[in-house]
Amino acid sequence: MKAIIWFTGLSGSGKSTIAAKLKNELESRGKSVCVLDGDAIRSSQHRHLGFSREDIRENNRLIAELAREKANEYEFVLVPIISPYREDRAMARQIVGPGFIELFINAPLEKCIERDPKGLYKKALAGEIPNFIGIAGSNPYEAPDSPDIHIQSNTAGVEHSVIQILDFLKSRGI
Numbered sequence: 001m002k003a004i005i006w007f008t009g010l011s012g013s014g015k016s017t018i019a020a021k022l023k024n025e026l027e028s029r030g031k032s033v034c035v036l037d038g039d040a041i042r043s044s045q046h047r048h049l050g051f052s053r054e055d056i057r058e059n060n061r062l063i064a065e066l067a068r069e070k071a072n073e074y075e076f077v078l079v080p081i082i083s084p085y086r087e088d089r090a091m092a093r094q095i096v097g098p099g100f101i102e103l104f105i106n107a108p109l110e111k112c113i114e115r116d117p118k119g120l121y122k123k124a125l126a127g128e129i130p131n132f133i134g135i136a137g138s139n140p141y142e143a144p145d146s147p148d149i150h151i152q153s154n155t156a157g158v159e160h161s162v163i164q165i166l167d168f169l170k171s172r173g174i
Contacts (some may be wrong), residue, residue, distance in 0.1 A: 001148070002071045002075055002099045003075070003076050003077070003099050003101055003169065003174050004066075004067045004068070004071055004076075004077045004079065004096050004099050004100050005019075005076065005077070005078050005079065005101045006079045006081070006089065006092055006100060006101065006102050006103060007019055007078065007079060007080040007081065007103045007105055008081065008082065008083040008084075008089060008103070008104055008105070008134070008144060009082070009104060009107065009153070010082065010107060010109060010112045010130065010134045011082060011110035011112060011121070011132075011133065011134070011143050012107070012111075012113070012115040012116045012117055012118075012121065013105045013106065013107040013112055013153050014107060014113075014153035014158070014161070015038075015080035015081070015082075016037055016080045016106050017158055018034055018080075018153070018158055018161045018165075019027070019037070019064075019078045019080040020035070021159070021161075021162050022078060022162050022165055022166075023035055023076075023078060023080065025162055025166065026075075026076055026141075028118075031075045032073070032074045032075045032076070033074060033075070033076045033077075033078065034070045034073070034074040034077050034078070035077075035078045035080070036063060036066060036067055036070065036078070036079045036081075037080055037081075038079070038080060038082060038083070041059075041063055041066070051131040051132070051133070051139060052131065053085075053138075053139070055089050056084065056088065056139070057074065057085070057087075057091075060081070060083055060085075060088040060089075060091065061088075061091060061092075061095065063081060063092070064091065064092035064095040064096055067079050067092075067096055068097070069094055071076065071099060079145075080105075082133050084134070084139060085142055086142045086144065086145065089102060089144065092106060101149065101168075102144055102147045102148045103147060103148065103149040104144045104149070104150045105151050105153050105161075106143065106151060106152050106153065106154075107148060107152070107153045107154045108154060109134055111154045112134070113125075120132065121135065146167070149165060151164055151165075
């Protein structure tokens with residue numbers, strides 16, 4: 001069975017780091033894996049999109065369609081993307097169809113601000129990045145109500161998080 005793992009969480013929660021480690025682990029087991037990193041796709045293919053509500057929805061839709069296409073080539077498609085709105089994640093699940101797995105990488109906003117690997121929170125809090133997800137009232141982060149997998153990245157290390165994901169996949173026969 002093919003799996004598209006849709007990592008959602010705030011910027012700095014650990015989505016890309018965990019996805020990279022999971023990719024390495026799956027490949028070491030002989031699996032074919034593609035990572036569609038939300039930041040990389042936005043900065044290359046979707047540069048025309050901003051951070052308005054409509055642009056976020058469109059970015060999520062386009063990435064979901066790309067993930068569905070890549071699932072024809074790979075056993076696992078990993079999609080680390082903030083994807084802040086429940087409605088958009090439901091749309092992605094509908095576009096992708098069977099094999100969609102919602103993975104919530106949960107870290108408190110304070111921890112993400114503390115980590116701030118790209119310096120984005122510092123800029124957002126200084127007013128340099130308008131509409132920043134989780135900071136701007138116009139773009140709140142809506143945590144999933146019932147994700148398929150829920151990881152507390154502020155308490156679980158990367159290795160433990162990957163084991164938790166692998167255990168979930170095994171329990172589903174994937």
